[in-house]
Amino acid sequence: MSNPNLHPLSQSSLSPTHHKILKLALFNTRSLNNKALVLHEFITDNNLDFLFITETWHKHLDYFSLNQATPPGYTYIDKPRLTSRGGGVALVHKTEFKISTISTSPTESFEHITLKFLGPSPLVFAVIYRPAKFNPSFFSDFSDFVTQLPPISPFTLLLGDFNFHLDNTNCKHASEFLDLLDCLNFTQHVNFPAHTHGHTLD
Template identity: 40%
Template sequence: MIKTFSAKQIPPKTQLTLALLNIRSLSNKTALVNEIITDNLIDIMCLTETWLKPDEYLPLNESTPPSHLNYHVPRHTGRGGGVATIYQSSFLTSPKLTHKFKSFEVLVLNFLPPDWKTNQPVTVVTLYRPLGPYTEFLEEFSDFLSTLTTQTGKI
C-alpha cells in the first residue's frame, strides 16, 4: 500500500540542512559536490576557495543539482579564492551586502523557504579569509558585522 499526503498534511519545514566545504578548486570536484548535495538532501551548500574566474560558470553549474541554483563571488585579482552558495531553487532568495573587503571574501544571502513556519528569512554568510594582516581583517570584519546587523536586524 502506498501512503500519499496532501499539501495540507505535510508539516511546515522547521529546519534547514546546511553544509560548508573549503573546496580548494571546484573545477575538478563538480561531480563530488553535486553528489554530496543530492545524497545528503542539503538545502544550502556554502563553498570557499572555488578558484573560479569572474567569467567561469561551467564548474559551478555542473556542481549544482537540477533542484538547486547558485550564487558566486569570484576573486577579482590574483588567483585562488572565491566563495559560492548552492541552494534549493524553491527558496526565495535575495543577496545582501555587495561591499568588497580587502582582507576577506564574502557572500551574504537571505533565504526564505516556501514552507518555512515563520516569515523571517534566514541570513547565510559564506566568508573566506585568505592569509594576510590580522589587524586589517579584525577592523574590516567588525565593520562587516555592524553593517550586517543593521541590514538584517538579527545575527
C-alpha cells in the same frame, strides 16, 4: 551514508506556523574544478538545502564547474576573486528558497557573499573566506562588516573558512577573533576538527 559535519538548523519557513529543519554544509574546496561532480553527488545524497563553498578558484564568467556541481532543482550564487588566482566563494541552494543578495561595504582582508533568506523571520547568511596570510586590517574590516547586518535582520549566520586555529588557545589571532565574536554577540558553534590536521577553522 551519514556525515558528521552536517548539522541541522531550525528556521521558520514561509508559513509562520510551520518549521523546517534546514540541512547545511560548508566546504573549502581548494579548486572546484576537480571536485564539482563529487559535490554534486554529496548534495543529492544528503538532500542538502544549502551548500556553502570557499576557495572555488573559479574565474569571472567561468561557470562550467559550478554548473557541474549544481543538481537539478538547485541554483547557485557566486563571487569569484577578480584580481588574482585562488579565492572565490559560492552558495548552491534549492530553488524553492527565496534568496536575495545584500550589498555591503567592500573589504580587502576577506572575501564574502552576503545573502538574505526571505520569510516571516528573515535570516542573513554570509559565506566568508579569509586568506591564510594575515592582514592587520582584518579585525576592523570584519567588525565593520558585521555591524552592517543587524539592521537587515536580527538573525545572522556566518559560515566560512577563517584560517584561524580556533582550537589553539595559544594562537593570538584566534583568541582575538573569538573575543571579537563574543563582543559582537556571536556564538561559535563549530567545536570539532574541520581541517586535515585536526584544527577548527570554521
